[in-house]
Amino acid sequence: MKETSGNIYNRLAPWIIPALLLAGWQLFAMNESISGSILPPPLEVVQTGISMAASGDLWTHIYISFSRAIIGFVIGGGLGIIIGMLNGVYPFAEKHLDTTVQMLRNIPHLALIPLIILWFGVGEESKIVLVAIGVFFPIYINTYHGIRSVDKGLIEMGKVYRLSRWHLFSKIILPGALSSILVGIRYALGTMWVTLIVAETIAASSGIGYMSNNAREFMQLDIVVLAILLYAILGKAADSLAKLLEGKLLKWNPVYQKNE
Amino acid sequence: MAQNAGVELHIHQLEKSYGHLAVLRKINLNIKSGEFVAIVGKSGCGKSTLLRHISGLEKATAGGIKQNQHALKGLNDQARIMFQDARLLPWLSVLENTGVGLGLEKGWKNRAYWALQQVGLEQRAEDWPAILSGGQKQRIALARALASKPKLMLLDEPLGALDALTRMEMQSLIEELWLEQQFTAILVTHDMNEAITLADRVILIEEGAVKLDLPVDLQRPRNRLNPAFAELEEELLANVLGKVRIHQYEPRLRKVESK
Structure with a gap:
């Protein structure tokens, strides 16, 4: 019995501080310590959320932002993993590609927004391209680094034991690099949201960023705050998903084994 | 029977140098099929390098190794x-x-389980x-090496990091499996006791050359309390340490202390 109540507490513990913050916010808003024109009370934000959800507007915006994020992430992340592996495994590829990638990496990708808009317009492509560029570099760097830092002793062992090239890669190099690749993915998820928010705020006619920016023009503070909350929730959801993935893929690692 | 037996090795004038540093100098060594040979020596004497040549992980500067009359090239399949x-x-x-x-x-599962x-x-x-514990991990490594029923087992100080009790257990396990499967075994070790416990012959390498080739004619399993065992161990130790040298080093040590 003791164990289960301990379990429940452990599950709830991370949410105590967010809950207290929300309660405090509501309290201060209700006794008017904070004016409604600076920060609307949370219940009002929730009500706005519910009514927007009922009308379907909210879902459209979320869906659009979400699909931009995913498509951009898959394209940029996929390229990052492929090129990172290529450069990690083949010295020839590294010699010819790494310098170029490192040069490009040092350009802040958000600085490309004007160029990207000129090239791709304000439609879907520009957002997807920006997200893809944003997530490419963290995933590339971590994949490359992960592969280069695989224990040389294990690779030598694999060779002595006559593993095929495919097995050498799939059983030694890739799993050895995986934890580093996953760090890159988690980091890139952060970059993904930042890029999307900026891109949608600057030039878009849909999506959460647009919804927020549009509300600002009409002084709809509740919607602005709602958008910010949505980003927090979506960001946390993405991170939890990555964590889940880590737990599944790295279950051999004692660090990721849950104490029972 | 014949195809199951271990390989025989002829090492002829084997030399290896890294730049100007000669690690192996004209090593000549014949190892019979099914023989258990221990290679001992101080660290840095070249004993592990010799083993890496036999496995094909290193390329000789001069000379070569013949395995069952065929010159070794690249990684050693056996x-x-x-x-x-x-x-x-x-x-x-x-x-x-x-x-x-x-x-x-294909079909690795059953044999791995065996x-x-x-x-x-x-x-x-x-x-x-x-x-798993350190000893269990080395057991798995031993199983991994055994799984393909190799004809040559190279042991590169595999027990060096284990505690004394586990090491003795592993030694008798290795001996048992060697007697049963009749592969040729070459053990690199810095432990003279281990060398005499396991090997038919102990080779002492000093500064990249064979200094001593000592046959061990004791009945298996070997008894460490046997006087003949102790005698061999003493002879080996005296050769490794080289009594004269110890005296030479003493004054130097004192100098360092007085600083």
Whole structure:
């Protein structure tokens, strides 16, 4: 019995501080310590959320932002993993590609927004391209680094034991690099949201960023705050998903084994 | 019977240098089929380098090695190595790690399981290596090396990191499996006691050359309390240390202390 109540507490513990913050916010808003024109009370934000959800507007915006994020992430992340592996495994590829990638990496990708808009317009492509560029570099760097830092002793062992090239890669190099690749993915998820928010705020006619920016023009503070909350929730959801993935893929690692 | 037997090796005028540094100087050594040879020497004397040449991981500067009358080129197909660290893949189960010894080729599972039985760890087949003790990890490494029924087993100080009791257990396990499967075994070690416990012959390497080739004619399993055992160990130790040298070093040590 003791164990289960301990379990429940452990599950709830991370949410105590967010809950207290929300309660405090509501309290201060209700006794008017904070004016409604600076920060609307949370219940009002929730009500706005519910009514927007009922009308379907909210879902459209979320869906659009979400699909931009995913498509951009898959394209940029996929390229990052492929090129990172290529450069990690083949010295020839590294010699010819790494310098170029490192040069490009040092350009802040958000600085490309004007160029990207000129090239791709304000439609879907520009957002997807920006997200893809944003997530490419963290995933590339971590994949490359992960592969280069695989224990040389294990690779030598694999060779002595006559593993095929495919097995050498799939059983030694890739799993050895995986934890580093996953760090890159988690980091890139952060970059993904930042890029999307900026891109949608600057030039878009849909999506959460647009919804927020549009509300600002009409002084709809509740919607602005709602958008910010949505980003927090979506960001946390993405991170939890990555964590889940880590737990599944790295279950051999004692660090990721849950104490029972 | 004949095809199961271990390989024979002829090492002829083998030399290896890295730049100006000569690590192996004209090594000549014949190893019979099924023989258990221990190579001892101080660290840095070239004993591990010699083993790496036999496995094909290093290329000789001059001279060469013949295995069953054929010159060795590239990685040695007949040889399996046990390293000082177990080098298990932490993301594969114990059984899969053993299967690595079979290249994870079709049908590896049954043979890997057989190899695990040989080292007495079949009940840990599904575990991750991370939860095993150091001795158990080396057992898995031994099973991995055994799985393909190699004709040459190269042991590169595989027991160096284990505690004394586990080491003795592993020694008798290795001896038992060697007697049963009749592979040729070459053990690199810095432990004279271990060399005499296991080997038919102990080779002492000093500064890259064979200094002593000492046959060990004791009955197996060997009794460490046997006076003949102690005598051999003493002879070996005297040769390794080179009594004269110890006296030469003493004044130098004093100088350092007085600083």
